[in-house]
Each structure stands twice: as structure tokens, then as C-alpha cells.
Amino acid sequence: MQKKDINWGELGFGYQVTDKRFVSNYKNGAWDEGCLTEDANIVLNECAGVFQYAQTCFEGLKAYTTEDGRIVCFRPDLNAARMADSARRLEMPVYPEDRFVENVVETVRANAAWVPPFGSGATLYIRPYMFGSNPVIGVAPADEYQFRIFVTPVGPYFKGGVKPITIRVSDFDRAAPHGTGHIKAGLNYAMSLHAIVDAHKKGFDENMYLDPGTRTKVEETGGANFIFITRDGKLVTPKSDSILPSITRRSIMYVAEHYLDMEVEHREVYFDEVKDFAECGLCGTAAVISPVGKIVDHGKEILFPSGMEDMGPVTRKLYETLTGIQMGHLEAPEGWIKEIC
Ligand code: PLP
Ligand code: COI
Numbered sequence: 330m331q332k333k334d335i336n337w338g339e340l341g342f343g344y345q346v347t348d349k350r351f352v353s354n355y356k357n358g359a360w361d362e363g364c365l366t367e368d369a370n371i372v373l374n375e376c377a378g379v380f381q382y383a384q385t386c387f388e389g390l391k392a393y394t395t396e397d398g399r400i401v402c403f404r405p406d407l408n409a410a411r412m413a414d415s416a417r418r419l420e421m422p423v424y425p426e427d428r429f430v431e432n433v434v435e436t437v438r439a440n441a442a443w444v445p446p447f448g449s450g451a452t453l454y455i456r457p458y459m460f461g462s463n464p465v466i467g468v469a470p471a472d473e474y475q476f477r478i479f480v481t482p483v484g485p486y487f488k489g490g491v492k493p494i495t496i497r498v499s500d501f502d503r504a505a506p507h508g509t510g511h512i513k514a515g516l517n518y519a520m521s522l523h524a525i526v527d528a529h530k531k532g533f534d535e536n537m538y539l540d541p542g543t544r545t546k547v548e549e550t551g552g553a554n555f556i557f558i559t560r561d562g563k564l565v566t567p568k569s570d571s572i573l574p575s576i577t578r579r580s581i582m583y584v585a586e587h588y589l590d591m592e593v594e595h596r597e598v599y600f601d602e603v604k605d606f607a608e609c610g611l612c613g614t615a616a617v618i619s620p621v622g623k624i625v626d627h628g629k630e631i632l633f634p635s636g637m638e639d640m641g642p643v644t645r646k647l648y649e650t651l652t653g654i655q656m657g658h659l660e661a662p663e664g665w666i667k668e669i670c
Pocket of ligand 1: 550576
């Protein structure tokens with residue numbers, strides 16, 4: 330198979346149209362079989378539920394080329410399960426989890442020429458999503474839905490790649506107590522757009538959101554969970570009901586404990602403790618593990634000892650182990666790697 334003629338190393342985190350995408354429709358209480366299509370456009374009624382009341386949720390995962398030339402993806406069953414949780418919370422029909430995984434495989438296979446080669450620094454981002462598609466004018470769930478998966482090759486989420494970033498403590502919240510912060514609803518991201526535009530205008534790469542109830546505890550950023558390393562080498566990750574349960578974060582916790590023999594704490598993290606950590610990073614499918622060098626809280630700076638030049642040493646070990654598993658040169662725990670072709 331001939332790969333596309335792309336300068337893989339230059340890719341940022343952007344969309345480009347690829348050959349095929351998967352579509353399935355839900356009508357009269359059932360999902361149809363679905364199929365791949367070349368049509369990247371969607372035509373919907375002006376009153377579709379997604380346009381009026383934002384009834385939409387999505388997922389994000391990646392496919393990788395391994396050193397020996399296989400194409401694999403990472404823990405798609407967990408994306409399927411999380412999308413089912415999102416759908417239930419948004420009163421949408423659940424897309425069957427086994428079919429989600431099969432359709433991811435089918436979509437990646439149909440776009441194999443777009444999967445970046447091993448060692449290029451790029452990967453194939455996979456975006457499953459669903460939305461209410463029939464007209465809804467009284468506030469109510471739609472009756473009809475569409476589930477789709479498209480793929481697009483991507484480079485690093487943050488411009489500098491693995492250079493440490495600077496984030497600020499946000500005055501805006503992305504989630505409400507007892508709200509939808511724990512699911513991947515489009516509305517959470519709409520909520521965060523003003524905060525991210527404002528952060529960028531002021532020279533910051535991202536926002537650190539605090540817990541919306543007390544504003545004393547660390548939650549997450551707009552698109553990634555936090556990891557912290559203590560001065561004695563423990564991994565600490567924030568726990569809260571309004572944080573998205575990151576698959577990358579759950580995998581890092583496992584890797585830290587079982588591959589690197591580290592102590593792991595998943596617990597509430599008070600913002601007051603942050604100044605005492607040795608290293609900080611963001612983790613997610615798009616972010617992978619992106620080191621944070623500095624956090625600014627209304628003019629007060631926390632500069633981590635790992636500095637602004639390099640990833641901290643423990644963060645680097647976690648990064649190398651996680652990406653080693655994803656790219657197939659370290660043995661993965663049972664069930665983590667799904668072979669595509
Ligand atoms: N938190 C938010 C708000 C996200 O959008 C994402 C991205 O999916 C994550 C965390 C990281 O989750 P995952 O590791 O499953 O990609
Ligand atoms: C992902 O990491 O898959 C996400 O959905 C985050 C998004 C901000 C790109």
C-alpha cells in the first residue's frame with residue numbers, strides 16, 4: 330500500500346479530509362448496519378437536535394504504525410465504554426460497544442495510506458462521534474441519531490512538541506458540580522472556548538480548571554488530565570467527579586505501578602500543594618504526555634524544578650514507557666493493543 334505523500338514530520342494537530350469515514354443511523358429504535366462512505370459532508374435539517382440543544386458527544390483515540398510495520402490502536406474498548414457513558418448521560422441511544430471497536434478497525438483499515446509511518450512523530454487521530462439528527466424544538470432528546478467515525482493524521486497537540494508549556498489558573502469553569510464534566514459531551518468544549526481563546530491571547534498554552542464547587546482543588550485542562558510527580562518520585566493524579574476519566578491517565582497509572590515500580594496516588598489534589606511537586610504534565614490522547622514547566626495563578630508563578638527546557642526525568646520515563654507500548658516496542662498488558670492490519 331502506497332502511503333500518502335505528506336510531510337509527516339511537519340504535521341500539527343489539524344484536520345484534513347481522508348478517503349473514507351464510517352456512518353450509521355439510528356431510527357425507529359435501532360441502529361442500521363452502517364457503512365463506509367467517501368462523502369465527508371453531512372446534510373441535516375435546520376432544527377436537528379444537535380444544532381438546537383447541542384445533543385452530541387465524541388471520542389478520540391489514535392492508530393500507530395509499529396516498528397515492524399503493523400497498524401494498531403490503543404484500548405479502543407475503553408473509548409467505546411466511555412462513549413456509551415456519554416450517550417446515557419445525554420439521553421442518546423448507546424452505540425453497541427463491540428460494533429464501535431469493529432467500526433474503528435474498519436475505518437482505519439480503509440484509510441491505511443493515511444496512517445503515519447513509524448518514527449515520523451505523527452499518528453492517525455480517530456474521531457468517533459454521534460449527534461441528534463432529527464428536528465427538535467421543545468427541549469427534549471432527538472428520536473434519530475447519527476454515529477460517525479473519521480480519521481485524520483496529526484502531529485503534536487502543542488506547537489513545541491515535547492517542550493514544557495505554560496498554563497494559567499482559569500477564572501472560568503469547564504464543568505459544574507453534578508454536571509457533565511465526567512463525560513465527553515460537545516457542550517463541555519463549547520464551555521471552554523472562551524477560556525482557551527482568552528488564555529492564548531494572554532500568552533498561555535492552556536487553562537488549569539479548579540473544582541467548580543470550592544475552587545481549591547485541581548481538576549484538568551480543556552483537553553487533558555494532570556499528572557504530578559512528588560519530590561520523592563510518586564505519581565499523583567487528581568480525582569474528582571467532574572473530570573473526564575482519561576484513558577491515557579488510567580494507562581499511565583498502570584504503567585507507573587507495574588512497569589516502573591512507582592507509588593501511585595489517585596486522590597483530591599489541592600491547588601496549594603502544586604508548588605511542592607517536582608514535575609507536572611498533561612496527559613490525553615491528543616496531548617500524549619506534555620510537560621508543564623510553569624503554572625501562573627493571577628501573577629504568582631509556580632516554576633517546576635524540571636524547568637522550561639526539558640521534560641522532567643520521571644515524566645520522560647512515563648512518556649517513553651507509554652509510547653513504547655503504544656508503538657509496539659514494549660510488551661503491552663493483555664488487551665491494550667488492537668491489531669488493525
Ligand atoms: N480530559 C479532557 C477534557 C479531554 O478532552 C481529554 C481527551 O480525550 C482527556 C482528558 C484525555 O482523555 P484520553 O486520555 O482518554 O484521551
Ligand atoms: C483527545 O485527546 O482525544 C481529545 O479529545 C482532546 C481534544 C482537546 C482534542
